[in-house]
Amino acid sequence: MNRLSLGIAVLGSTGSIGTQALDVISRMPKRFRVVGLAAGSNAELLGKQIKEFRPIVASLASPTAARQLRAEQVPGTTILDGLNGLREIVERDDVDLVLNAIVGAAGIVPTLAAIKAGKDVALANKETLVAAGSVVMATVKKHQVRLLPVDSEHSAIFQCLQSVNGAYLHKVILTASGGPFRQSTREELEKATVENALAHPTWNMGGKVTIDSATLMNKGLEVIEAHWLFDVPADRIEVVVHPQSIIHSLVELTDGSVLAQLGAADMRLPIQYALTYPERLPSPVPTLNLSSLGSLEFEAPDTERFPCLRLAYAALAAGGTFPTAMNAANEVAVEAFLRGSIGFMDIPRLVGKVLERHTGVKEPDIQDILEVDASVRAQVIDWCKVNPCR
Numbered sequence: 005m006n007r008l009s010l011g012i013a014v015l016g017s018t019g020s021i022g023t024q025a026l027d028v029i030s031r032m033p034k035r036f037r038v039v040g041l042a043a044g045s046n047a048e049l050l051g052k053q054i055k056e057f058r059p060i061v062a063s064l065a066s067p068t069a070a071r072q073l074r075a076e077q078v079p080g081t082t083i084l085d086g087l088n089g090l091r092e093i094v095e096r097d098d099v100d101l102v103l104n105a106i107v108g109a110a111g112i113v114p115t116l117a118a119i120k121a122g123k124d125v126a127l128a129n130k131e132t133l134v135a136a137g138s139v140v141m142a143t144v145k146k147h148q149v150r151l152l153p154v155d156s157e158h159s160a161i162f163q164c165l166q167s168v169n170g171a172y173l174h175k176v177i178l179t180a181s182g183g184p185f186r187q188s189t190r191e192e193l194e195k196a197t198v199e200n201a202l203a204h205p206t207w208n209m210g211g212k213v214t215i216d217s218a219t220l221m222n223k224g225l226e227v228i229e230a231h232w233l234f235d236v237p238a239d240r241i242e243v244v245v246h247p248q249s250i251i252h253s254l255v256e257l258t259d260g261s262v263l264a265q266l267g268a269a270d271m272r273l274p275i276q277y278a279l280t281y282p283e284r285l286p287s288p289v290p291t292l293n294l295s296s297l298g299s300l301e302f303e304a305p306d307t308e309r310f311p312c313l314r315l316a317y318a319a320l321a322a323g324g325t326f327p328t329a330m331n332a333a334n335e336v337a338v339e340a341f342l343r344g345s346i347g348f349m350d351i352p353r354l355v356g357k358v359l360e361r362h363t364g365v366k367e368p369d370i371q372d373i374l375e376v377d378a379s380v381r382a383q384v385i386d387w388c389k390v391n392p393c394r
């Protein structure tokens with residue numbers, strides 16, 4: 005085995021980011037060795053990935069799905085399951101870099117385990133930083149590892165900051181496509197269907213993040229993510245709607261100069277930059293043809309029609325476990341919407357209701373965070389059963 009290559013574990017390998025990451029990795033066979041793969045319950049796709057990438061370990065969250073995969077007996081790959089399976093993968097000595105592309109707060113524990121084991125983490129799983137930002141950043145500092153952003157907006161900011169002394173950063177400007185309902189009225193939003201909400205105009209992503217983009221909660225989560233990654237207070241994080249998704253985000257410096265990162269709307273670019281940082285290597289992403297782009301538009305977000313963005317700023321201002329509670333409420337509400345149990349605008353209603361009632365822990369440890377996450381989930385699952393917002 006080539007010990008000069010980087011041992012990589014891809015968590016969430018069967019998802020939108022995970023499959024694109026494996027595409028990037030497959031183009032650089034000398035650079036990366038896939039040591040571990042993990043997913044939730046998709047045994048069929050994970051089985052195919054195991055045959056192609058021959059990892060030493062693979063894991064599924066679902067023990068039943070893991071049993072199904074074990075029955076296939078792929079020589080050379082040990083099949084694990086559950087949270088312990090994820091821990092075992094990220095703690096291995098031959099893993100150098102962990103790409104976390106799990107969706108939701110399920111990503112918190114493996115992220116922390118990877119950092120504690122001294123691994124660099126390429127983080128797509130924004131919910132980890134939203135729900136547990138203070139604990140994660142303190143752990144990164146303690147273990148002196150790199151936390152590399154994969155989210156396109158945060159990658160853009162990270163890229164802009166490469167040439168800048170961080171002390172000169174005045175403001176972070178996150179761009180948002182505005183999602184499929186950018187021009188919808190409040191009445192239309194009340195009647196929005198799952199099918200319409202999943203029809204994102206510029207990005208092709210997993211279900212949860214696509215719904216988050218439609219409610220603008222995704223941008224709210226990203227405001228909190230940016231706060232932790234770049235140590236910027238909420239009043240210096242601005243959101244601007246930019247429907248073309250060509251400018252992936254910007255930074256404003258002390259002297260008023262603004263730097264931006266532009267590129268095609270293709271996640272393989274920020275994924276590759278996180279995996280090969282600080283190097284810039286050729287990629288399969290199409291280059292921009294500025295003359296054919298026409299105009300780039302910008303507008304302020306409307307937090308009356310999209311209250312989730314306002315709620316996220318409020319949760320960040322409240323601090324402590326408020327963002328944890330908000331994230332848990334949103335995850336359950338999005339699942340309920342996707343199942344057809346609640347309406348589109350019930351998502352912000354449920355999140356708002358949770359934030360109104362949450363008492364919060366001011367300086368939470370990981371136990372507090374996991375407890376708030378679990379109790380809010382249980383509460384919102386109950387509320388969704390009776391659909392109290394209607």
Ligand SMILES: NC(=O)c1ccc[n+]([C@@H]2O[C@H](COP(=O)([O-])OP(=O)(O)OC[C@H]3O[C@@H](n4cnc5c(N)ncnc54)[C@H](OP(=O)(O)O)[C@@H]3O)[C@@H](O)[C@H]2O)c1
Binds near residue numbers: 019022045064131210
């Ligand atoms: N998609 C994008 O373009 C994009 C852009 C920026 C940031 N992100 C962020 O990246 C993360 C992943 O997004 P996505 O769109 O790739 O989601 P996705 O397509 O839904 O994929 C989620 C992945 O997580 C796995 N998973 C779910 N629960 C798990 C658990 N408990 N343990 C282990 N694996 C689990 C899923 O496995 P199964 O397939 O078996 O269910 C799947 O591999 C999210 O935090 C999202 O906000 C995504």
